[in-house]
Amino acid sequence: MHEILTFPDQLRLIDERSAAFGAAVAATPSLEVQMLTHPARTLFEHVQHVGMGRRKAAAIVAAGPANGPPEESAWGGDTGAPREREALLAWWVESVEHLQSVLREAGPDRDCWTWWADSPSPQTSGAWARRQLHEIAVHTYDIQLTEGAAEPIPETIALDGFDDCQFTLCATTVAWPHDPAIVDYHATEGRSWRLRLSPDGAQVAHLAHASDEGHVTADASARGTASDLVLFFYDRIPLDSLEFDGDRRIFDQLADWDPSV
Numbered sequence: 627m628h629e630i631l632t633f634p635d636q637l638r639l640i641d642e643r644s645a646a647f648g649a650a651v652a653a654t655p656s657l658e659v660q661m662l663t664h665p666a667r668t669l670f671e672h673v674q675h676v677g678m679g680r681r682k683a684a685a686i687v688a689a690g691p692a693n694g695p696p697e698e699s700a701w702g703g704d705t706g707a708p709r710e711r712e713a714l715l716a717w718w719v720e721s722v723e724h725l726q727s728v729l730r731e732a733g734p735d736r737d738c739w740t741w742w743a744d745s746p747s748p749q750t751s752g753a754w755a756r757r758q759l760h761e762i763a764v765h766t767y768d769i770q771l772t773e774g775a776a777e778p779i780p781e782t783i784a785l786d787g788f789d790d791c792q793f794t795l796c797a798t799t800v801a802w803p804h805d806p807a808i809v810d811y812h813a814t815e816g817r818s819w820r821l822r823l824s825p826d827g828a829q830v831a832h833l834a835h836a837s838d839e840g841h842v843t844a845d846a847s848a849r850g851t852a853s854d855l856v857l858f859f860y861d862r863i864p865l866d867s868l869e870f871d872g873d874r875r876i877f878d879q880l881a882d883w884d885p886s887v
Contacts, residue, residue: 647676651718653775676762678707809876
């Protein structure tokens with residue numbers, strides 16, 4: 627049975643991953659070190675980017691139903707993040723606490739603008755909470771990697787995170803521009819997903835077992851821990867880090883495809 631994290635779970639785990647994020651920032655020798663996963667950014671710039679993202683998400687949820695995101699003046703501030711480490715960490719905590727306060731006040735069902743209206747995921751504050759958890763989790767990995775002490779994304783978060791990747795970030799009605807294909811993903815923890823790519827777009831389904839869908843064989847498949855599947859999806863690790871089978875070109879096509887263009 628596939629379980630999605632509850633809203634209270636999401637808020638609790640946002641706190642947990644945000645604390646891990648701050649601990650990783652505190653452990654790095656310099657805020658001017660370049661990020662390994664984002665070479666164009668220093669650690670300071672990365673923390674500022676991630677913190678501003680949480681402030682923007684809070685403003686979107688606070689605004690409720692809308693035709694677009696709020697203006698930057700509603701969340702960007704005038705000066706950005708402070709450059710001294712202790713002050714920067716306090717700014718990060720403040721950013722997350724503000725996000726959490728807005729989410730708690732909204733509850734899971736407030737209608738909100740989202741950029742994933744074409745996906746099956748709801749356009750609600752609860753869906754924003756889910757997105758925030760998984761973005762913070764991946765960015766925590768980024769900083770841990772730069773520090774030289776990267777840890778896998780915790781299993782519970784990673785399983786929900788890859789589900790979010792598929793249903794929020796992959797599923798779309800935009801036509802797939804290549805030959806129709808079926809891609810299966812298998813987490814070693816026991817969950818599987820099937821992605822169907824066609825002129826009708828990208829449709830995602832859970833597979834209760836790897837042998838589901840009768841005798842329909844996937845054109846490509848990948849298997850790994852839920853953490854590795856998430857990190858592969860976000861281009862943090864290569865396909866060769868997973869067990870894969872079938873037509874490798876499909877994974878390359880997926881990586882290059884932007885349905886919004």
